[in-house]
Amino acid sequence: MSILPKLRCITVDVTGTLIAYKGELGDYYCMAAKSVGLPCPDYKRVHEGFKLAYKDMAKKHPCFGYATKMPNIVWWRTCVRDSFVRAGYDYDEDTFEKVFRRIYASFGSSAPYTLFPDSQPFLRWVREQGIKVGIVSNSDYRYRDVILPAMNINQGSEWDFGVFSGLEGVEKPDPRIYEIVLKRAGNIAPEEVLHIGDSMRKDYVPAKTLGMHALLLDRFKTPDAEDWRKSGAIVLPELMATKDWLTSGKSTC
Numbered sequence: 001m002s003i004l005p006k007l008r009c010i011t012v013d014v015t016g017t018l019i020a021y022k023g024e025l026g027d028y029y030c031m032a033a034k035s036v037g038l039p040c041p042d043y044k045r046v047h048e049g050f051k052l053a054y055k056d057m058a059k060k061h062p063c064f065g066y067a068t069k070m071p072n073i074v075w076w077r078t079c080v081r082d083s084f085v086r087a088g089y090d091y092d093e094d095t096f097e098k099v100f101r102r103i104y105a106s107f108g109s110s111a112p113y114t115l116f117p118d119s120q121p122f123l124r125w126v127r128e129q130g131i132k133v134g135i136v137s138n139s140d141y142r143y144r145d146v147i148l149p150a151m152n153i154n155q156g157s158e159w160d161f162g163v164f165s166g167l168e169g170v171e172k173p174d175p176r177i178y179e180i181v182l183k184r185a186g187n188i189a190p191e192e193v194l195h196i197g198d199s200m201r202k203d204y205v206p207a208k209t210l211g212m213h214a215l216l217l218d219r220f221k222t223p224d225a226e227d228w229r230k231s232g233a234i235v236l237p238e239l240m241a242t243k244d245w246l247t248s249g250k251s252t253c
Helices: 025-035 043-060 072-087 093-107 119-128 141-150 176-184 200-210 225-230 239-247
Strands: 009-012 019-021 113-115 132-137 161-164 193-197 213-217
Touching (some): 119 239, 132 141, 132 176, 193 200, 193 239
Parallel strands (some): 009 193
């Protein structure tokens, strides 16, 4: 029997579920460096430097500085500076500030992202069924205020409420972010919610632990998908396949 009639809310992850990154991180760091007359930094070194810098910042100042009251731009400035230093590029302060401003502006716009073609139709279809749509994302305020609207994913037409880690002070996979979902959806029961994401650890497991329905999207044919299926997870290739699954009578996750 389909779970669709029982659902009052469907929540979705953003990156990897609704939108994807365009190109590589190094593309945007390169453009920023070139804008001030510098050569492109090495893509691999920058990527590795960023991963380490981001992990360090997330540990010291989680949720983009929420707990320590660090302004968003300061959090990212520190992270980007450390990314360059770890990659072997220690620019003087004036040069770095110009490079950083270009990077921060780029990632605060729709430029680095692409919208999956089924995202908007799926979200609108869910709302047409009388089901609330929630956005659940480990991201800062710019996803809510700038990036999603720029991608034509708007509150009121595609989604009803959002839970963004940088605004809540809690992030996936902490189950508390899903508890916020239940309250924001109208104090509904976990079994009245389906969560859709692309991470077993951050999306599927915590949602299921709380008693929600959950499924995973495998848009990029990740090698992990087979293990997800073996563990009992529902794994689908795209959002419109989720619509078909929900309406087929086979949705019993």
